[in-house]
Amino acid sequence: MTLSHAKACGFTLSIILGLGSAAAQAADLPPPAAPVAPVMTSAWTYRFTPYGWLISLNGNQTVKGRTARVDASFIDILDASLGDGGTLFALMADIEARNGRFSLLGNFAGLKVSVDRGGVRTRSATPDIAGAIGASGDAKTSMAILEAGATYEVARFGSVAFDILAGARYWNQRAELSFDAGATVDIGDLSFRRNVAIARSGSVDWIDGFAGARVRIGLAPGQEFVVRGDVGGGGSNFSWQGIAAYSFDFAEKNGITYSGVIGYRALYADYAQGEGRRRYAFDMLMHGPVVGLSLRF
Template sequence: MIRTGHTLLSGMAPRRLSRHIVLSLCILAGTGGAVGAADVPAAAPSVLEAPPAPPSWSFRFVPYGWLTALDGTTTVRGRSVKVDASFVDIVKESDTLVALMGDFEARNGPFTLMTNVVWSKIGLKRDNVRSRTLAPGVTGTLGTSLGLDIEMAIAEVGAAYEVARFGALAFDVVGGARYWYQEADLSLDVTAAVQFGDLEVAGSRAFARSGSVDWLDPVVGARLRYTVAPGHELLLRGDIGGFGVGSDFSWQAIGAYGFELGTYQGITFSGVIGYRALYVDYAQGEGRQRYEFDMLQHGPIIGLSIRW
């Protein structure tokens, strides 16, 4: 009788069963294990590949000096003067040699948060400040201006996003706001024909003081970043703002070149040189209350970049 399955195996003597097992192993060995390899699924890899790490934040702080020159017109309590002063003129007369600047960036992949602060205290004398016309409602005549003192702070906040990259060249769009704070004191020669009104008179001088003036401008722009070589980067930025919200109009252009100096304990230090130009046309009030600042500030910048 022929039996199949476990009935046949269970009926075999232990010695005959051992012979069957040995015979089966020999057959498999002779075929190179092809049957077993085809039937047994491949083993899973012992080590799984880790997913790519998400972009992390990096930070950069750049303290600057801005060697400013001024070219434009300012009006303090209705008295307008023309300003034309080079950096050398400002150094001779001012309390500060340069406008002090600080720039901070936080970057994560294509996204960047930015802030910039400028403070300056500028004093100008007769050779660089000339009287112009009086505002409506102000009577009398004034001689040549004696001087102008301006204390000023500018703060920018915004964000940039990289929208295109072509090898070493990256293009960002920029948006944000620029805050201005100013105090201006104008000193003028006094003649007998002047109706002093709201002027403060001391000896032969009359002083017009603006008090604190501030405003906020929206800003939009773009910038280009070009990696010239490892550790060397060229930056070009331009923006426009105001649009009648704060000032009537403003614009800015910056060109800077950064070159790596070295790395210490994970912090990279770079030198920065460049040029910055900033123009604004702002006005408020009428007559003796009028304040106007229609001015271009421009000059070289020099600083130290600290990146971590």
């Protein structure tokens, strides 16, 4: 074998050995990592707030053409409700689902309100009902108020946000007025219990549309002050609502932030239907402090 042939064979052997070594090293390398799927997160956040409304009433309630003027504080209503074996409220809750500037609102209030003769100031009847109305008597109203709507943030300046809002409010009521039967002349269309004549309305319901605005103010981390107002009508002649509330975070667990809520709510409706003995009317301002617990997630 010539010298040139030997060099060529050595060069070839070196290439083979090098390729084998590279292949062995490649075999020892870990396999390439599998592509990681992107984590999908929802842009929606939710807030659920059960609350109590310490309600007072000021206005007129008309059932079967008989009208009672009601001026009762929360203490008056509480005494009358508990004394009658009833409850002041059954269930109240507020919910909001937010995605960026847009949010959906929902609110439910179920109330059973009793006002005794101390909170019923005057009583009267429509002109076509003869006779006088007895001086004594109570007023009772059971109602459910269901609200649904949406808001949109139109402006923000630092920690202050301005929203516009619109929606609808559904009302369902059953009312009862009682009078001293001995002093009531025309009571042929009423029910009786002992010496008391009772006017019962049956179920009455209506829907109001509403529109308004809301201001949200971040006072400090975990603290917010909210003021809301709206006006409406449709089923009723006119309605309005005003709410002011302060919330403060106090705990966080398992992705849920817990906040206390204190504030004040006022809701007014002027609704009427029918004439004479068939007339039903609810011209009432309901207002009082609000206390609740908010869960945000």
